[in-house]
Amino acid sequence: MSRLSIAELHKEVTSRGIVAQVSGMTLWRWLSEDAIRPWRYRSWIFPRDPAFSEKAARVLGLYEGFWDNQPLGPRDYVISADEKTSIQARKRKYCSQGPKPQQAMRIEHEYERKGAWAYLAAWDVKRAKIFGRCESKSGIAPFERLVRQVMSQEPYASAKRVFWIMDNGSSHRGERSIERLQAQWPTIIPVHLPIHASWLNQTVMRAITKEGTVRAAC
Structure with missing residues (x-):
């Protein structure tokens, strides 16, 4: 039954x-x-990555402030990055009415569809700061724009090491992605999550909690 x-x-x-x-x-x-x-x-998934424990331990170690069993230094930073795709950009058909005494704010349910956008976010684990941008679609170029947005400003521009925790999305996986990122930003150390382990990425939850703001921003 x-x-x-x-x-x-x-x-x-x-x-x-x-x-x-x-x-x-x-x-x-x-x-x-x-x-x-x-x-x-309840959903669940089989761990598919044969090196799951090793890769997960590296990520959890960075969250705790360690790399290769050594504590991170004051000029080391940890960035958790991800993409939230297919966010529907919408505009209310009628203006919302503000709250009044004994009456909550009223929002008319009808809206106009303005297409779909991708929200790219980078979360600084140590400083509790999020960087985000809207793009018409995801891909190598949009992701590199997110990296540039973060790495071109302080304290990351003059940091000793900046660890970028990422999943295995097509725009930033594999050795070619590592070479491409480090050619532009030598201080970046890409750290990929195990396969099917996006739940280890802190950016996922941060982006979800900000989804209402994201829709407005897009």
Whole structure:
């Protein structure tokens, strides 16, 4: 029963003659009372990277302030970068009305679609500072613009080492990506996450919590 959907259970109880007719809400309530909730589930994934533990340990070590078992120095920085693609840029069709005494702010639900954008973000783990930009699409050039946005300003421009924690997205994976980044910014040390381990990237949660701001910015 725990593997059946509400619709399948509804069909089953009526076809068996258990009830002549029942609403989905009533069926939902019955299941809740019996602690059977087929609408609830947890996602999980098999670790696919054979070097998962080693790569994850490097990233967690940087978050803690260590690299190769040595503490990071005052001129070392840790950047966690990621891309949040396909953010729908929208504009309200009618202006929102501000709050009044005894009345909450009113937002008209209709909106106009203004296309889809990609939000690229870099999170400074040590300084708790986020850098972000909107691009029409993701790719090598947009990602390098994000890197330039961060690395061209202090304290990163004169830093001894800047560790960039990234996933294995097509715009910044592999040796060619490392060579390309270090050719422009010799102090960058790219650190790639294990495959299918974006949840180790601190930028993911920061970008999600700022999504409302991102939509407005785009």
